[in-house]
Amino acid sequence: MMAFFKKKELLIMMVVLGLIAALVYVQRPVVLKLGIFTGGSWNVPSVTTYEFVDEIIERFEQEHPGVQVEYEAGIRRQDYPTWMADRILTGNCPDVFLILDEDFFQYAQLGVLKNLNSYLVSDPQFDPSRYFPGALEHGCFDSKQFVLPLESSPELMFVNVSMLKQEGIPLPDENWTVDDLYAICEAVTKDIDHNGTVDQFGIVGYNWNHILTAYGITINDKDGKIKLDHPQLRNALQQLKDLDALNKTITPTQQDLDEGKVAFAPMDYAQFVTYNPYPWRIKRYSNFDWLCIPMPSQEAGKSSYGGAWLSMGISSRTHYGNLSWQLLKEFCYREESQKKMVLNGSGVSALQGLLFEDEIIDYYSGIDISSSLINTIMQKGPHNSIMLDDDRQTFLDVQINKILDEEDELDLSLMELERKINKQ
Amino acid sequence: MFSYFRTVSRVRSALIFINYMIIMVYAGVFLMGTRYLVVHQESLAFLSQLPHIPKDPQIVFIGCFVLYILFAILLLNSKQNQIFHFIDLIIEWVISFAIILLLDLSTQSIVLLVICDCLYHVRDLKNSQIYCMLTFSIVLYMFSNYSIMSQIIALNNLQSYFTVFSPTVNALLSSVRTILEGLNLLLFILFIAYFTVNQYKEKENIAQELEMVNEVNAQLRHYAAITEQAAENNERKRIAREIHDTLGHALTGIAAGIDACLIMIDKKPELVKGQLQRIRNVVTEGIGDVRNSLQKLRPGALEQQSLEGALKKMIQEFVSVSNVDIVLSYKLPELDFEKTKEDALFRMIQECITNSIRHGHAKHVAVRIETDQNIPDHIIVVVQDDGQGCETIHPGYGLMQMAERISTIHGTLSYEGKDGFVCKAIIPLQKGELK
Numbered sequence: 080m081m082a083f084f085k086k087k088e089l090l091i092m093m094v095v096l097g098l099i100a101a102l103v104y105v106q107r108p109v110v111l112k113l114g115i116f117t118g119g120s121w122n123v124p125s126v127t128t129y130e131f132v133d134e135i136i137e138r139f140e141q142e143h144p145g146v147q148v149e150y151e152a153g154i155r156r157q158d159y160p161t162w163m164a165d166r167i168l169t170g171n172c173p174d175v176f177l178i179l180d181e182d183f184f185q186y187a188q189l190g191v192l193k194n195l196n197s198y199l200v201s202d203p204q205f206d207p208s209r210y211f212p213g214a215l216e217h218g219c220f221d222s223k224q225f226v227l228p229l230e231s232s233p234e235l236m237f238v239n240v241s242m243l244k245q246e247g248i249p250l251p252d253e254n255w256t257v258d259d260l261y262a263i264c265e266a267v268t269k270d271i272d273h274n275g276t277v278d279q280f281g282i283v284g285y286n287w288n289h290i291l292t293a294y295g296i297t298i299n300d301k302d303g304k305i306k307l308d309h310p311q312l313r314n315a316l317q318q319l320k321d322l323d324a325l326n327k328t329i330t331p332t333q334q335d336l337d338e339g340k341v342a343f344a345p346m347d348y349a350q351f352v353t354y355n356p357y358p359w360r361i362k363r364y365s366n367f368d369w370l371c372i373p374m375p376s377q378e379a380g381k382s383s384y385g386g387a388w389l390s391m392g393i394s395s396r397t398h399y400g401n402l403s404w405q406l407l408k409e410f411c412y413r414e415e416s417q418k419k420m421v422l423n424g425s426g427v428s429a430l431q432g433l434l435f436e437d438e439i440i441d442y443y444s445g446i447d448i449s450s451s452l453i454n455t456i457m458q459k460g461p462h463n464s465i466m467l468d469d470d471r472q473t474f475l476d477v478q479i480n481k482i483l484d485e486e487d488e489l490d491l492s493l494m495e496l497e498r499k500i501n502k503q
Numbered sequence: 504m505f506s507y508f509r510t511v512s513r514v515r516s517a518l519i520f521i522n523y524m525i526i527m528v529y530a531g532v533f534l535m536g537t538r539y540l541v542v543h544q545e546s547l548a549f550l551s552q553l554p555h556i557p558k559d560p561q562i563v564f565i566g567c568f569v570l571y572i573l574f575a576i577l578l579l580n581s582k583q584n585q586i587f588h589f590i591d592l593i594i595e596w597v598i599s600f601a602i603i604l605l606l607d608l609s610t611q612s613i614v615l616l617v618i619c620d621c622l623y624h625v626r627d628l629k630n631s632q633i634y635c636m637l638t639f640s641i642v643l644y645m646f647s648n649y650s651i652m653s654q655i656i657a658l659n660n661l662q663s664y665f666t667v668f669s670p671t672v673n674a675l676l677s678s679v680r681t682i683l684e685g686l687n688l689l690l691f692i693l694f695i696a697y698f699t700v701n702q703y704k705e706k707e708n709i710a711q712e713l714e715m716v717n718e719v720n721a722q723l724r725h726y727a728a729i730t731e732q733a734a735e736n737n738e739r740k741r742i743a744r745e746i747h748d749t750l751g752h753a754l755t756g757i758a759a760g761i762d763a764c765l766i767m768i769d770k771k772p773e774l775v776k777g778q779l780q781r782i783r784n785v786v787t788e789g790i791g792d793v794r795n796s797l798q799k800l801r802p803g804a805l806e807q808q809s810l811e812g813a814l815k816k817m818i819q820e821f822v823s824v825s826n827v828d829i830v831l832s833y834k835l836p837e838l839d840f841e842k843t844k845e846d847a848l849f850r851m852i853q854e855c856i857t858n859s860i861r862h863g864h865a866k867h868v869a870v871r872i873e874t875d876q877n878i879p880d881h882i883i884v885v886v887q888d889d890g891q892g893c894e895t896i897h898p899g900y901g902l903m904q905m906a907e908r909i910s911t912i913h914g915t916l917s918y919e920g921k922d923g924f925v926c927k928a929i930i931p932l933q934k935g936e937l938k
Binding site for chain 2: 089093160161164165167168169170171172185189190191395396468
């Protein structure tokens with residue numbers, strides 16, 4: 080059998096085939112694949128993404144002749160995790176791609192992301208201190224840098240300035256606390272038309288995630304378990320319960336906020352930027368003055384801010400590590416790109432120096448937020464105190480809200496909930 | 504024997520086929536499972552079950568197929584009776600491990616095939632090579648174990664791809680996999696069993712043959728003993744005849760002559776003189792006869808030639824029947840040896856060379872005969888070999904007889920076995936021997 084295949088011939092055949100394959104491989108033009116989604120990074124309308132991306136790609140291709148950058152258009156943010164999962168499973172992971180906070184740990188653990196430590200050390204052009212402290216740590220796992228921050232959307236507090244003025248309450252400064260928030264809410268919660276139901280409210284949309292961030296509590300422990308049986312956590316939830324109790328039986332709605340009947344509401348930067356410029360601002364909150372201030376913390380001076388990051392990383396399976404690193408820097412490190420991103424109004428840059436450039440200062444003052452406020456928040460490093468996949472996040476949301484509404488004995492119910500969620 | 508080869512070859516072919524099926528089932532499930540996940544939009548949920556980022560399923564599928572075809576060609580090309588090359592086996596190992604790696608160590612069935620193939624070729628190998636091969640195979644087996652290696656390197660878990668399909672398909676695929684892997688194991692055990700039984704049988708056959716040879720040997724020894732006895736008897740008869748014919752004759756004559764003298768000595772003393780003269784003649788004649796008889800009993804070679812010539816002839820005979828290199832250095836002046844001395848020297852050298860070949864398994868033997876530089880009027884005989892020698896020497900019959908022979912000619916014998924075997928004799932020369 081197979082007598083016509085002599086061993087030598089077989090070997091020669093293998094070598095020749097290998098050489099042909101290598102030649103074909105080498106002759107191919109270099110194509111870098113980019114994984115991005117459309118519709119803005121945050122859940123607010125935005126139309127500038129592809130324009131922004133195309134500009135960066137064009138510049139990159141000019142600086143690296145013979146290299147093409149391709150991306151698949153039309154992937155929506157909500158479809159992006161599934162799209163990425165498809166790519167990962169079929170072995171077609173893009174070379175450089177966007178990473179949402181909720182996917183980061185999974186990707187890092189699975190080995191989807193390339194460890195960037197060697198580039199950080201060997202690239203003389205790269206200076207980590209140009210980022211805000213904590214911005215790079217956010218993309219660290221197991222002391223390996225896996226991603227660079229593209230943009231951040233810190234959480235801010237919407238304040239109805241007209242209402243506070245009317246009630247004679249001064250605008251809180253950036254060191255305000257949750258206790259201050261409670262005091263103001265208590266003061267403004269009123270039945271103005273005296274019909275027996277409260278119709279001016281303190282705060283809407285302030286949930287357990289916000290208060291946990293204010294307290295600086297993390298519920299994820301190192302081995303992926305959730306820890307809820309924690310005195311600080313109980314105190315935070317108790318305070319949230321007290322805040323809710325101010326409204327008696329009525330829960331304020333988004334409509335109340337739009338109509339100027341609510342003093343405070345958490346609002347992330349992206350939402351703020353989106354609603355602020357003309358014509359959004361006019362359309363939504365036209366009958367009162369408002370602005371955004373930092374979120375309150377548990378103790379004055381010990382501020383901790385919530386917020387989301389959009390990061391970018393390189394596939395561990397890429398064939399063009401160095402080019403990908405250059406492209407990654409083009410997005411996340413190059414000042415021009417980052418400036419363009421800020422001016423497009425999609426998020427806050429993680430580059431420190433950018434904040435004090437005239438163009439940016441002008442931009443921020445144009446949208447009624449000060450560069451120093453952004454600086455204060457970014458210096459602390461906005462972060463999510465809760466890192467959960469969608470299923471567990473929804474489950475906890477429902478369960479904790481149920482506990483807040485129905486239970487008086489927080490300790491027992493939290494213990495029970497901790498057991499339940501870790502069993503899942 | 505022939506049926507063993509046939510059976511083992513068949514089992515091996517079956518193993519090659521079964522392994523092809525197993526590998527293609529894994530690669531196929533990996534490829535189809537991924538497609539299924541993408542089409543049914545279950546990829547995101549599935550991703551969280553995986554321990555590590557998977558390889559490109561298409562590359563894995565094609566890679567497994569191509570590599571396995573190469574592997575199979577290599578295996579089917581090497582027949583059992585062909586000359587075995589280690590490089591073939593190394594290529595086999597490399598290809599099989601590449602396949603295992605492509606499949607993220609999810610199946611090790613191919614290692615069993617590689618082990619079988621090692622054993623398939625062991626017939627022309629030394630024991631050390633077999634051990635080396637088996638050790639490598641065991642190492643390969645360890646390195647291809649998912650539960651061991653997943654602790655060390657990040658691996659994807661291909662087993663979980665079996666669960667992505669609908670329960671019916673999942674059950675079907677899992678049972679196909681289990682059956683194939685079971686069959687593979689069964690065939691492996693069958694192969695090992697056949698191999699072991701055959702090995703045992705071969706050993707038994709060899710033992711039987713050895714026994715037969717021993718029996719024949721014993722018969723030959725017995726026959727040799729009988730022949731020797733017969734030769735001894737013949738020699739005895741010859742010596743008896745010689746004594747009877749020569750000494751007996753002479754002594755009888757002498758006795759008769761002396762009797763006559765005794766009678767005559769008183770009556771005719773002058774006649775006795777003549778009689779004694781006759782007796783003396785008989786004695787002289789007798790001595791000559793005895794000498795002639797002794798001449799007949801001497802070693803054949805010495806009878807016709809000088810000591811040097813006889814030694815050369817003897818050495819020539821040794822060299823022609825064994826592959827030993829024997830060098831003779833004969834540096835004696837013309838000597839008129841007594842025949843007994845010549846005999847003793849000849850026998851000693853002969854015995855030494857025999858010992859070197861028989862006991863020392865020597866390749867080179869040097870024989871040296873010369874006048875002693877240190878002690879005047881002595882000659883020295885040295886026989887040295889490069890054989891095994893021996894640390895402690897227990898003189899046997901040969902050495903004792905040699906020493907005895909040398910002592911009869913007033914010589915001394917010494918020997919040493921540390922580096923090869925050296926036998927040295929120092930023999931004094933008597934007056935008149937030096938010409």
